[in-house]
Amino acid sequence: MSARHAATPDEPAAAPEPQGGSASPAKSGDVLLRVTDVVKHFPVRSSSLFRRAVGAVHAVDGVSLEVRSGETLGLVGETGCGKSTLARCITRLYDLTSGTVEFDGADVSKLSASKMRPFRRDMQMIFQDPYGSLNPRRRVGSIIGDPFAIHRIADGQERKRRVQEAMELVGLNPEHYNRFPAEFSGGQRQRIGIARALALRPKLVICDEPVSALDVSIQAQVINLLSDLQRELNLTYIFIAHDLSVVRHVSDRVAVMYLGKVAEIGTGEDIYETARHPYTNALLSAVPVPDPRQMAQRSRIVLAGDVPSPLNPPSGCRFHPRCPKARDLCVTDDPELVPRLGDTEVHSAACHFPVEVGEDISLSTPQISEAERVIEEGLIGNA
Amino acid sequence: MTIGNVGGAAELDLVSGLPPVEEAPEAAKVIQGRGPWRLAFERLRRDRASVISAVVILLIIICAAAAPVFATITGHGVNQQFRLIGEQSNGFPTGPFGKFPLGADDQGRDVLVRLAYGARVSLLVGVVTSALTVAIGAVMGLMAGYLGRTVDSIIGRIIDVTLSIPFLLFAVALASVEGGGSVTLVVIVLALFGWSSVARIVRGQVLSIKEREYIEAARSLGAGSWRIMFIDIFPNVIAQVIVYASLLIPLSIVSEATLSYLGVGVQPPTADWGAMISAAQQGGLYQVAWWYLVFPSLALLITTLAFNIFGDGVRDAFDPRADRLFV
Numbered sequence: 001m002s003a004r005h006a007a008t009p010d011e012p013a014a015a016p017e018p019q020g021g022s023a024s025p026a027k028s029g030d031v032l033l034r035v036t037d038v039v040k041h042f043p044v045r046s047s048s049l050f051r052r053a054v055g056a057v058h059a060v061d062g063v064s065l066e067v068r069s070g071e072t073l074g075l076v077g078e079t080g081c082g083k084s085t086l087a088r089c090i091t092r093l094y095d096l097t098s099g100t101v102e103f104d105g106a107d108v109s110k111l112s113a114s115k116m117r118p119f120r121r122d123m124q125m126i127f128q129d130p131y132g133s134l135n136p137r138r139r140v141g142s143i144i145g146d147p148f149a150i151h152r153i154a155d156g157q158e159r160k161r162r163v164q165e166a167m168e169l170v171g172l173n174p175e176h177y178n179r180f181p182a183e184f185s186g187g188q189r190q191r192i193g194i195a196r197a198l199a200l201r202p203k204l205v206i207c208d209e210p211v212s213a214l215d216v217s218i219q220a221q222v223i224n225l226l227s228d229l230q231r232e233l234n235l236t237y238i239f240i241a242h243d244l245s246v247v248r249h250v251s252d253r254v255a256v257m258y259l260g261k262v263a264e265i266g267t268g269e270d271i272y273e274t275a276r277h278p279y280t281n282a283l284l285s286a287v288p289v290p291d292p293r294q295m296a297q298r299s300r301i302v303l304a305g306d307v308p309s310p311l312n313p314p315s316g317c318r319f320h321p322r323c324p325k326a327r328d329l330c331v332t333d334d335p336e337l338v339p340r341l342g343d344t345e346v347h348s349a350a351c352h353f354p355v356e357v358g359e360d361i362s363l364s365t366p367q368i369s370e371a372e373r374v375i376e377e378g379l380i381g382n383a
Numbered sequence: 384m385t386i387g388n389v390g391g392a393a394e395l396d397l398v399s400g401l402p403p404v405e406e407a408p409e410a411a412k413v414i415q416g417r418g419p420w421r422l423a424f425e426r427l428r429r430d431r432a433s434v435i436s437a438v439v440i441l442l443i444i445i446c447a448a449a450a451p452v453f454a455t456i457t458g459h460g461v462n463q464q465f466r467l468i469g470e471q472s473n474g475f476p477t478g479p480f481g482k483f484p485l486g487a488d489d490q491g492r493d494v495l496v497r498l499a500y501g502a503r504v505s506l507l508v509g510v511v512t513s514a515l516t517v518a519i520g521a522v523m524g525l526m527a528g529y530l531g532r533t534v535d536s537i538i539g540r541i542i543d544v545t546l547s548i549p550f551l552l553f554a555v556a557l558a559s560v561e562g563g564g565s566v567t568l569v570v571i572v573l574a575l576f577g578w579s580s581v582a583r584i585v586r587g588q589v590l591s592i593k594e595r596e597y598i599e600a601a602r603s604l605g606a607g608s609w610r611i612m613f614i615d616i617f618p619n620v621i622a623q624v625i626v627y628a629s630l631l632i633p634l635s636i637v638s639e640a641t642l643s644y645l646g647v648g649v650q651p652p653t654a655d656w657g658a659m660i661s662a663a664q665q666g667g668l669y670q671v672a673w674w675y676l677v678f679p680s681l682a683l684l685i686t687t688l689a690f691n692i693f694g695d696g697v698r699d700a701f702d703p704r705a706d707r708l709f710v
Contacts, residue, residue, distance in 0.1 A: 091603050113607070120605035132596035137618035150605050196600070 029069030032204055032236050033090065038063045038099035038109075040082075040089050044311065058310045059085040061260035062099070064337070067204070072230070072237040074251030074268075076244060076283070078307060082260040083240045084128075087206045090238070091125055092116050104203065121151055124197035128209040130189035134181040140167075140192055141177035147199045166195040170225060187218035191225070198229060206238045211246060223250060244287045248272055253346070256280045259310060259318040262337055266347030276340045276349035278361050279319050299360055317352065325353045326366035423622070426700040433696025439689040447506050450499035457484065459493035461500045462652045476672045486674035489662065494674060498682050500654035505686060508570055508639040513631035515574040520581020521624050525612045527582065528589025535586075542579040550576050555647050569648050573638050581627055588620045622701040629694035633687035640683055656683050 041056035060082040067073050075083050088094045090101055092108060101109040108119050127133035134143055144163045148154040154162050164174035170191040181189055190210060197205055207226065211219040227250065230237060241247045247254055248268050255265040256277065264277040275281050282301040289295050303322045308314050314321050320330035329352050339345055340354035355361055427433050446453075454460055479486035485495040527538040554572050592598065593616065601615050640657030642648030649655040659679040663669045669676035 088599075093599055093602055117605040120603065125600070125603045127596050127600060129596050133600050135597040135601075135615055135619070138615075146601065146606070147604050150610065193600070196604070 029071065029236075031066050032069045032104060033065075033067040033238075034100075034102040035063060035065040035086075035090060036100045036102070038086065038089050038101065039097045040085050040094055041097045055311050058260050058313050060089060061313065063257075063260070063262055065255060065262070065265070067236060067238060069203070069236055070234060071252040072239055072250055074247035074254040075238060075240045075257060076242060076247050076254060077257035077263075078242065080307060080310065081257045082310075083242075083257055084208055085260075086257070087125065087208050087238065087240055091120075091123055091206060117151070121147075121200050122203040124200070124202040124205050126190075126193050126197045126205060126207045126210045129213050130186050130193060131181075131213075133193050134189055136181055138180075139177070140172075140179050140181060140184075143181070143192065144196045144199055147196065151200065153200070162199070163195075166199045167192075169198065169229070170195045185218075186214055187221060190214060190218075190222050194222075194225065194229070198233065198235075201233055202235070204236045204238070206240070208240045209242070210239075212241060212243065219246070226250070244272075244283060256283065259307065259313055261318060261350065263319065263351070264347075264349040265337065266343070266349075270343065270347035274343075274347075274357055276343065276347070276354035277319075277351045278323050278325050278353075278355055280349075281355055281361055301361060317350070319351075320366075324361050324364040324366060325355070327353060328367075423697075423700040427696055430696045430699065432692050433700070436689040436692040436696070439685065440693060443502055443686055443689070444506065446499050447502035450496070450503060453496050453499045454493075457493055457496060459483070459496050461496050461654055462492065464491045476668075476675065479674045485678045486672065488659070488675050489668055489672070494659075494678055497654040497659060498656070498678060501656045501659065501679070502682065502686070504566060504649055504653065504655050505636045505639065505683075508566060508573070509632040509636040509690070512570045512573045512577070512635035512639070513628045515570060516577035516631055516635075517581050517624055517628040519574060520578035521585050521617070521620070523578060524582035524585025525589055525616060525620075528586040529593055529612050529616060530608065538582065538586075542582060545576065545579045548576075551641075551645075554642055555645065559647065566649060569639055569642055572642075573635055577631065577635070581624065581631075584623060584627060585620050588623060589616055592616050592619050626694065626698040626701055629697045630691065632694070633690035636683070636687055636690070 038060055039058075039062055040060040041058055043053040044055040044057060046052050046054045063082075063086055065073070075086070077083050085094065089096050090103075092101070092111070096109050099109065100107055103119055103123060106119070108116060111119070134140075141160065141163050144166055145159050148159045148162060153159075160177070164177060167174045167177070172188060172191050172195065176183075181192065184192065190213075194210075210226070211222050214222060223246065226237070229235060237250070239247060239250050248271075251268055253265065253267050254271040256263045256271065256279065258279050264271060264275065264280045271280060272284065275284060278301075282303050285298065285301045289298065301324070305322055308318070308321060316332050317323070317326075317330040317335050320326040323330065333352070335350045335352045337348045337350040339347055340349045340351065341356065343349075450461070476487040476489055476491065479494075483493050483495070485493075485498065488494055488497070523538050523541075527535045553576075557568070557572055589612075598611060598615055601611050606615070639648055640655075640660070643655045643657030644661040646658075646661065648657060651658060656679045660676060660683070663672070663676035663679070
């Protein structure tokens with residue numbers, strides 16, 4: 001905590017730095033995954049012959065997280081906030097620009113493809129698109145058999161037996177072993193993807209929006225399947241979604257991302273009942289409530305403008321051009337992700353002026369001095 | 384997943400509001416699952432033009448295989464010259480429908496027997512060349528498309544160089560340097576000039592396929608580049624490759640005939656359609672012995688036409704909605 005935090009009026013006496021998080025969420029276990037200051041920039045190259053780098057998309061810009069064995073960490077945020085990029089950095093589908101990823105006690109962030117292979121057994125992904133994530137020209141048995149073939153675990157009849165076992169596990173008919181993906185419905189295809197991911201009994205499963213492409217009724221089935229399997233196989237999930245109610249249902253802890261950074265992280269209750277970050281509040285106020293009267297009474301926080309371009313993210317707090325509570329400090333200083341307003345160590349928010357319980361920020365207006373505002377003019381709609 | 388923190392489960396209509404309906408049970412097995420190969424084959428079988436051309440191709444193959452039978456029946460060996468009965472009293476070759484079903488050539492050899500033996504060369508060159516061309520092209524295209532970067536640049540430059548060399552000039556030069564004449568040499572020359580267009584087609588396909596989620600899934604499972612290229616990507620481009628190969632066969636047959644016509648392909652006395660057409664034209668022989676020009680040309684025409692129509696059918700069968708490969 002720097003001196004400038006102490007100077008801000010809203011800031012309480014600085015809470016002691018968390019030391020070895022003892023107040024862990026619902027299930028406590030060892031840290032399975034530790035992500036430290038992960039940065040992923042995608043260079044934007046000019047189209048000329050020599051393809052100079054002319055800029056970079058700051059997809060993930062300094063994210064630190066811990067995931068404990070057996071828990072589910074929900075990852076929410078708008079499209080383009082870096083959720084999926086972070087997932088692909090963790091599974092090393094992308095190389096990191098900087099930062100480290102520790103999995104099961106080993107630093108995997110700089111391993112070569114072949115050194116990474118043994119870790120992939122324990123770290124699997126379930127993809128968003130049940131149509132795009134299965135090879136249309138290969139039979140289901142061969143798709144689910146891939147992990148056994150790649151890691152040279154089982155062959156021939158043994159492989160077939162284990163594939164059919166995996167199909168049964170996710171509620172597919174093992175007799176459909178020889179069918180093509182096109183012969184299945186969306187929900188069944190997602191089950192195929194789950195069977196493939198769980199075939200080797202991994203420790204960590206990253207679910208990248210596993211239900212957002214499915215019908216609502218099928219969503220419930222797939223989510224229930226995932227939670228049953230978690231209990232049965234003692235899995236750890238990172239569950240990426242933009243549907244807040246789905247995330248709340250499945251997650252022990254939730255991290256909210258905005259423009260490549262974590263805005264707020266905490267238990268489900270922390271995030272959904274006492275959100276500190278104005279962005280989290282705005283997101284929550286957009287969740288529909290299945291009761292028209294309640295819906296009418298609720299005040300919605302409408303954010304001004306669009307998400308700024310990740311090519312050139314705003315200075316200071318990335319949310320300040322759209323934040324109703326923005327002050328000068330927000331333009332100049334990037335807030336740290338620490339517990340605010342006397343919260344427990346598990347609940348941190350990256351905000352200089354966190355939201356108090358009961359505060360209605362839809363009534364606030366940003367107060368940025370003329371000198372600072374010049375930079376951001378046009379973005380502040382409700383000034 | 385623990386459901387411990389769901390205080391307001393009631394608002395989760397998503398989960399609690401709907402009964403856990405299982406996905407529609409499989410309909411009774413009336414609809415039989417058919418793979419893309421099976422579907423393509425059935426579409427091909429329904430296309431009358433393809434079936435007819437396939438029958439024609441089959442007949443040509445039988446003729447080529449049964450060439451010695453023709454020789455036995457007529458009693459005329461492939462390179463046997465019949466000075467007495469093969470030439471008329473004025474010295475011109477004997478006409479057809481007599482002792483020689485399709486007439487004799489300037490050397491007094493049987494045109495029918497030589498056509499049957501020539502079919503062997505044409506078919507061999509056509510099939511082997513197109514297979515070789517497509518194999519080189521597919522591997523190069525897969526590597527250029529999937530590995531990208533340096534590999535892509537290198538293969539791209541090689542393709543540029545290949546395309547900048549005039550085919551006929553090079554073929555004539557190479558054939559004369561090597562002494563020319565062998566079928567193997569013709570095949571190699573044709574394949575070396577043909578693979579670049581296959582590579583380009585495959586590369587383009589791979590570029591779009593490699594961005595698909597199932598490739599990402601394979602990578603996240605730990606699959607290596609070669610496995611991804613040949614097990615995950617190749618099955619998705621093989622249809623295009625087969626279509627191209629089937630259209631390449633007639634092209635290769637014509638190219639081989641062209642080279643033989645120019646005298647740098649298959650050398651005499653081996654029976655070859657291109658060489659026969661060339662010989663018929665020399666000295667205006669065809670003006671008196673029309674059969675010597677017409678029958679080899681007809682054989683070439685029918686063969687290439689059959690392969691072309693069949694290739695078209697194969698393409699339509701694999702992807703009925705695809706744009707035409709060649710305009």
